[in-house]
Amino acid sequence: xxxxxxxxxxxxxxxxxxxxxxxxxxRMMPGSPADAALAKLAQNGPVTExxxxxxxxxxxxxxxxxxxxxxxxxxxxxxxxxGVSYAFYPEPVTGLVLxxxxxxxxxxxxxxxxxxxxxxxxxVLAAWKRGTxxxxxxxxxxxxxxxxxxxxxxxxxxxxxxxxxxxxxTFGAYSATTVPGFSWAFIEDALYHAALxxxxxxxxxxxxxxxxxxxxxxxxxxxxxxxFAEANGIPGRTVALKYAAxxxxxxxxxxxxxxxxxxxxxxxxxxxxxxxxxxxFLLFNAVTGQDYPLMQAIFLxxxxxxxVANLLVDIMYGILDPRTRR
Amino acid sequence: xxxxxxxxxxxxxxxxxxxxxxxxxxxxxxxxxxFVVLAVLAPLVAxxxxxxxxxxxxxxxxxxxxxGTTAAGEDVLSQLIFGSRISLLVGFxxxxxxxxxxxxxxxxxxxxxxxxxxxxxxxxxxxxxIPGLPLMxxxxxxxxxxxxxxxxxxxxxxxWAWGARVLRSQxxxxxxxxxxxxxxxxxxxxxxxxxxxxxxxxxxxxxxxFFGSATAAILAEAGLEYLGLGDSTVISWGTMIYWAQxxxxxxxxxxxxxxxxxxxxxxxxxxxxxxxxxIDGISNPRLREGSTGR
Numbered sequence: 001x002x003x004x005x006x007x008x009x010x011x012x013x014x015x016x017x018x019x020x021x022x023x024x025x026x027r028m029m030p031g032s033p034a035d036a037a038l039a040k041l042a043q044n045g046p047v048t049e050x051x052x053x054x055x056x057x058x059x060x061x062x063x064x065x066x067x068x069x070x071x072x073x074x075x076x077x078x079x080x081x082x083g084v085s086y087a088f089y090p091e092p093v094t095g096l097v098l099x100x101x102x103x104x105x106x107x108x109x110x111x112x113x114x115x116x117x118x119x120x121x122x123x124v125l126a127a128w129k130r131g132t133x134x135x136x137x138x139x140x141x142x143x144x145x146x147x148x149x150x151x152x153x154x155x156x157x158x159x160x161x162x163x164x165x166x167x168x169x170t171f172g173a174y175s176a177t178t179v180p181g182f183s184w185a186f187i188e189d190a191l192y193h194a195a196l197x198x199x200x201x202x203x204x205x206x207x208x209x210x211x212x213x214x215x216x217x218x219x220x221x222x223x224x225x226x227x228f229a230e231a232n233g234i235p236g237r238t239v240a241l242k243y244a245a246x247x248x249x250x251x252x253x254x255x256x257x258x259x260x261x262x263x264x265x266x267x268x269x270x271x272x273x274x275x276x277x278x279x280x281f282l283l284f285n286a287v288t289g290q291d292y293p294l295m296q297a298i299f300l301x302x303x304x305x306x307x308v309a310n311l312l313v314d315i316m317y318g319i320l321d322p323r324t325r326r
Numbered sequence: 327x328x329x330x331x332x333x334x335x336x337x338x339x340x341x342x343x344x345x346x347x348x349x350x351x352x353x354x355x356x357x358x359x360x361f362v363v364l365a366v367l368a369p370l371v372a373x374x375x376x377x378x379x380x381x382x383x384x385x386x387x388x389x390x391x392x393x394g395t396t397a398a399g400e401d402v403l404s405q406l407i408f409g410s411r412i413s414l415l416v417g418f419x420x421x422x423x424x425x426x427x428x429x430x431x432x433x434x435x436x437x438x439x440x441x442x443x444x445x446x447x448x449x450x451x452x453x454x455x456i457p458g459l460p461l462m463x464x465x466x467x468x469x470x471x472x473x474x475x476x477x478x479x480x481x482x483x484x485x486w487a488w489g490a491r492v493l494r495s496q497x498x499x500x501x502x503x504x505x506x507x508x509x510x511x512x513x514x515x516x517x518x519x520x521x522x523x524x525x526x527x528x529x530x531x532x533x534x535x536f537f538g539s540a541t542a543a544i545l546a547e548a549g550l551e552y553l554g555l556g557d558s559t560v561i562s563w564g565t566m567i568y569w570a571q572x573x574x575x576x577x578x579x580x581x582x583x584x585x586x587x588x589x590x591x592x593x594x595x596x597x598x599x600x601x602x603x604x605i606d607g608i609s610n611p612r613l614r615e616g617s618t619g620r
Contacts, residue, residue: 017448
């Protein structure tokens with residue numbers, strides 16, 4: 001119980017720190033959001049004093065001292081009202097985020113789960129068959145693929161399978177002719193569009209899970225209880241899965257929790273290459289349009305979901321590994 | 327003193343031998359060496375200057391331009407060779423800074439007791455939890471077009487926390503050893519104990535952390551440049567891909583423009599990862615090649 005309370009307290013403290021960091025970041029940097037927006041307007045012609053006032057009012061640039069701004073900001077965060085986007089003016093930031101969220105959650109979420117399951121199983125196999133090709137192939141292949149820049153792998157697939165082979169669509173999450181909805185035609189179309197981004201993420205993230213599981217497993221395989229189990233004549237498969245893998249999986253499970261939290265952030269680079277309308281692509285658009293309200297809201301959402309995932313992992317760890325509770 | 331330095335040299339030579347003895351690490355060292363030579367001798371090796379743009383635009387591969395020319399009429403191969411300088415600079419620069427921070431924080435954190443440890447714990451966990459790439463993107467946007475030094479700083483600041491955590495737990499196990507106790511009883515001050523007595527026992531961990539952060543830094547730099555968040559006038563592998571995509575190289579079929587820089591990034595990152603396979607063998611003998619792990 002004391003452990004759980006400690007974790008909850010730590011969670012609240014980090015949450016507050018993250019929210020505050022999000023507030024301080026733009027204010028610590030040279031330049032200001034209002035100036036940036038006005039600079040963009042100034043490209044079209046001279047900005048009068050009236051326009052300036054209107055922009056500051058419209059874009060919600062807060063008046064008053066830093067404390068007042070901070071309170072306003074906290075109020076915004078609590079009420080989930082992040083104002084109006086600059087880049088997609090006059091769409092509200094919250095609406096844009098909610099529109100993009102399902103795409104990212106489904107695509108990146110499913111791929112993350114698949115990569116974790118496949119990677120961990122391959123890692124167990126690699127450690128158990130150490131020194132054979134079943135070890136060398138996934139270990140070396142996985143870490144080699146893992147060093148590929150995400151966006152480059154994405155571009156390769158896009159070029160060969162999309163532009164040259166015409167096997168897959170090259171842009172977006174569904175065709176212009178299909179209407180988003182809960183129909184079989186739409187789901188089929190969406191899956192077709194998700195194939196290349198999903199493959200990219202799967203290929204580049206598998207290696208990490210394989211290596212992590214393999215190295216942890218090799219260490220557990222050297223422990224006495226495993227040798228004892230083998231000496232007792234317990235079948236190899238049982239030893240590998242029930243005696244070694246069960247203990248070795250804990251670090252990978254932590255990574256999995258963190259990765260699940262990271263799902264909300266999507267994959268900026270992959271979504272950008274495929275023009276996939278998820279959170280990552282939205283963040284990219286916010287960045288290129290210097291859309292500070294949108295960027296802040298997305299960054300805050302990503303951080304908070306990672307924090308929540310972290311809390312859940314801690315709680316799960318407390319249940320799985322009694323030693324942490326002491 | 328000379329006995330100590332001889333001992334250090336012996337350990338160093340032994341470590342090099344362990345790394346070199348690992349086949350994967352040897353391949354990694356050779357690839358890395360080639361890139362370093364290429365970067366240093368770039369003006370001698372490259373057929374043209376990286377910014378000579380007097381050539382015909384969007385040319386395919388030919389005898390004069392092995393990898394063709396860019397949309398601005400520059401030689402792709404020459405840009406590729408000069409681009410290695412930026413990747414190596416950012417990789418080793420940001421990786422080096424991140425490693426120094428992680429050593430300073432990790433070792434002190436592992437050695438101190440009481441409330442100060444809790445404070446450091448909080449700060450490090452904060453940095454661990456905040457997602458790296460989005461944070462880099464946000465900071466780089468606020469500091470728009472600050473150039474390479476901004477990129478290096480952003481990557482270093484977001485990349486040190488993991489190393490600090492690893493080094494901290496190692497410091498905590500070493501803290502209770504007899505040689506540390508002996509140093510403390512002989513009246514040595516804490517900084518000296520931490521950095522003279524404990525630090526030398528973790529060189530392989532630190533080296534592994536360095537190559538790991540350098541790999542991450544190279545990939546992050548390329549990613550930021552590709553998103554157009556770096557200085558797009560600098561010639562690096564990331565900006566080459568950025569310009570290639572902006573000039574629709576995918577549609578015009580100029581594959582070399584897109585793929586050569588990406589392949590170089592992948593090769594350089596792979597070489598560092600391969601070297602780390604060898605370094606892993608120093609810190610964890612069970613991971614050495616030929617060891618059965620039993």
